[in-house]
Amino acid sequence: MWISRPVPTPRSSPLALLSLLLLSTHILRAVRADVDDDNDDDQPVLKDNSANCTCYTLDSGTSDDMSESEPHYFTYHRFWDFRSLATSAGQYSAKGSDGGDAPDPVTDDEDEGLETVAAEDAAYLNGSAWNRDWGIQNWGKPATEGFPVRMQNSARNVYISQTNASDTGNPDIEFPTYLTLRTVRLDDFQSAAEVENMQKNVMHASLRMRARVVGDAGAVAGFFTFFDDDNESDIEILTDDPDAVIR
Numbered sequence: 159m160w161i162s163r164p165v166p167t168p169r170s171s172p173l174a175l176l177s178l179l180l181l182s183t184h185i186l187r188a189v190r191a192d193v194d195d196d197n198d199d200d201q202p203v204l205k206d207n208s209a210n211c212t213c214y215t216l217d218s219g220t221s222d223d224m225s226e227s228e229p230h231y232f233t234y235h236r237f238w239d240f241r242s243l244a245t246s247a248g249q250y251s252a253k254g255s256d257g258g259d260a261p262d263p264v265t266d267d268e269d270e271g272l273e274t275v276a277a278e279d280a281a282y283l284n285g286s287a288w289n290r291d292w293g294i295q296n297w298g299k300p301a302t303e304g305f306p307v308r309m310q311n312s313a314r315n316v317y318i319s320q321t322n323a324s325d326t327g328n329p330d331i332e333f334p335t336y337l338t339l340r341t342v343r344l345d346d347f348q349s350a351a352e353v354e355n356m357q358k359n360v361m362h363a364s365l366r367m368r369a370r371v372v373g374d375a376g377a378v379a380g381f382f383t384f385f386d387d388d389n390e391s392d393i394e395i396l397t398d399d400p401d402a403v404i405r
Contacts (some may be wrong), residue, residue, distance in 0.1 A: 159379050176218070203239050236357075238291070243282060243318055244333035250320040253278050261314050263342040264349045271296030273314040282318060295352040308347040315340040315351035341377050373397045 214235045214288030244250055253261045253276045261276045275283040277296065282288060298310035320339045326334045339351035363383060370380045375398035382392025393405060 204235075205239075207235055211235075218364070231360070232364070236291075240318070240335060240337040242326075242331045242333065243335040244320050247333060248320070249333065250278055250318040250335060253317065259319060260338070260340070261317055262316055263340075264312050265342070266344050266346050268312070268349075268395050269298075269310055269347055271298055271310050273310050273312045275313050277319050279318045283316060289356075291356055293354045293356055295354055298347075307343070309350050310347050312351050315342070315349060316353060339379070341373075343376070371395045371397060371399075 212233070214232045215229045216232075217227040218230055219225075237283070251259045253259060255262050264273060273296075284293070294313045294316050295311045296313060298308065299305075301308045317338050317340075318335055320333065320335045323329065323332055323334055328334070339353065341348060341350040343349075360383070365381065365383070367381055369379075373375045375396075378394050379397075380392050380394035382390050384390035395405065
């Protein structure tokens with residue numbers, strides 16, 4: 159699950175923005191496959207398990223240099239890549255009423271999470287393949303003493319962004335894209351974004367996510383797994399954190 163939301167400290171700015179720019183995420187890597195090793199570089203990265211591979215591994219340990227790492231084995235692999243969704247220039251651009259590339263933020267009157275994804279993104283973000291794997295959340299929660307700002311998720315804050323190949327430094331992707339999760343501070347509440355993976359029967363998992371967190375201080379982005387309301391494991395990244403920190 160990925161989420162962008164406010165931190166407990168209230169913001170004084172009337173409009174605070176956070177974007178979680180998600181490029182790709184994957185779980186595990188193949189350790190054995192019944193294919194010709196000479197042709198591995200030509201094989202596309204599969205979204206789900208390869209029919210030729212029955213065991214996946216990753217190295218994990220407590221030392222920074224991985225000198226004390228050990229292999230851990232898994233039976234399943236999934237990979238989602240949001241870097242090259244477009245097939246033409248400007249395909250995911252001009253969503254805003256002013257011609258901007260992002261959908262208009264919700265207003266103070268749009269506080270029930272009833273919005274939908276942008277029309278330009280609907281074929282992907284409301285398509286059958288996406289909906290099998292992900293659920294865009296629209297639940298909210300009231301203000302509390304610890305979290306004094308009411309929060310409301312909105313599908314409008316989940317959208318596909320498109321950039322130029324010259325901005326990425328990767329000449330292999332002609333029309334680069336990324337998935338964005340946005341949070342916006344309004345006068346009465348914080349409009350946030352969350353997507354939840356639909357696979358629930360996971361005993362053990364290892365997750366890797368390539369993303370960038372940008373925006374005004376006062377918000378947090380993260381991804382986490384949870385067992386119930388009292389048991390979860392997560393990584394949270396504050397917009398107030400140094401820009402050069404890599405986790």
